[in-house]
Amino acid sequence: MSLEPIIFYDIPANEPRQMAWGPNTWKTRYVLNFKGLKYRTEWVEYPDIEAVCKQIGAPATEKKPDGRDHYTLPVIQDPNTKAVVADSDAIAKYLESTYPDTPRLFPEGTRAFQHAFYQLARPSVLMPIFNIVVARVWKLLRPRSQEYFRATREQMLGKKLEEIGSEDDWNALESGLARIKSSLEANGAGKDLLLMGDRVTFADLQLASLFIWLRVSAGEESEDWKRFLSLHEGKWAKFMQQFAAYEFVDV
Numbered sequence: 001m002s003l004e005p006i007i008f009y010d011i012p013a014n015e016p017r018q019m020a021w022g023p024n025t026w027k028t029r030y031v032l033n034f035k036g037l038k039y040r041t042e043w044v045e046y047p048d049i050e051a052v053c054k055q056i057g058a059p060a061t062e063k064k065p066d067g068r069d070h071y072t073l074p075v076i077q078d079p080n081t082k083a084v085v086a087d088s089d090a091i092a093k094y095l096e097s098t099y100p101d102t103p104r105l106f107p108e109g110t111r112a113f114q115h116a117f118y119q120l121a122r123p124s125v126l127m128p129i130f131n132i133v134v135a136r137v138w139k140l141l142r143p144r145s146q147e148y149f150r151a152t153r154e155q156m157l158g159k160k161l162e163e164i165g166s167e168d169d170w171n172a173l174e175s176g177l178a179r180i181k182s183s184l185e186a187n188g189a190g191k192d193l194l195l196m197g198d199r200v201t202f203a204d205l206q207l208a209s210l211f212i213w214l215r216v217s218a219g220e221e222s223e224d225w226k227r228f229l230s231l232h233e234g235k236w237a238k239f240m241q242q243f244a245a246y247e248f249v250d251v
Helices: 023-035 046-056 088-098 111-140 143-157 167-187 202-218 223-241
Strands: 006-010 039-043 075-078 083-086
Touching: 006 023, 023 088, 023 202, 046 075, 046 143, 075 088, 083 088, 111 143, 111 167, 111 202, 167 223, 202 223
Parallel strands: 006 039
Antiparallel strands: 006 075, 075 083
16 A cells, blocks of 8 residues: 655745754654655744644643743644654654664664663753854745744843853763764764664664754855864764765755
């Protein structure tokens, strides 16, 4: 039986070669590509996310400070099962259980292990990358999303986007990467690129999604991306090469 394409909701940038940029939506895009599932992207501007989610029946994923529901992307709508799933973690688990004949993201007995690893990795690099890219992300967006992004981020941070980011963030990023590198090296020589040594898992895709956020936001030819790739004797360049086959974007 032929399956209908899954509908994947993502936030667009302002030009095709940088269209997919967000770390959370990249987690889902990586998963869909890794599993070889047919999908098509519906591009949604930031101010429209809540209305689109309500229209398709996607649940809120967070609460705002005032207690109101907060709707975020990624979301998928699966016409084959009628399911609507929000949040990259929930989407990965849904796709893993619904399409068991696709490549596995969670080898038996590794879910807790993967969760623990990403709980170490994410805080080690998330804020340094955010600080480095936040002003550049604003430049990537289309006008309606730019306005929303600037207003919400500046309210959250209490300062202008252009005032964020310094050499201290690069120092913090390098230190955070060193902690992740040390964890991966516990696998032994020759098996220290991926969490499971020789196979891609969801935790690897989650980490790669943070790094591709930096690549798209800074620019593939930028000095910042080249600087990142050079860290730790090029380890992270080799790490990102593991995911090149899963970076398809349907624009």
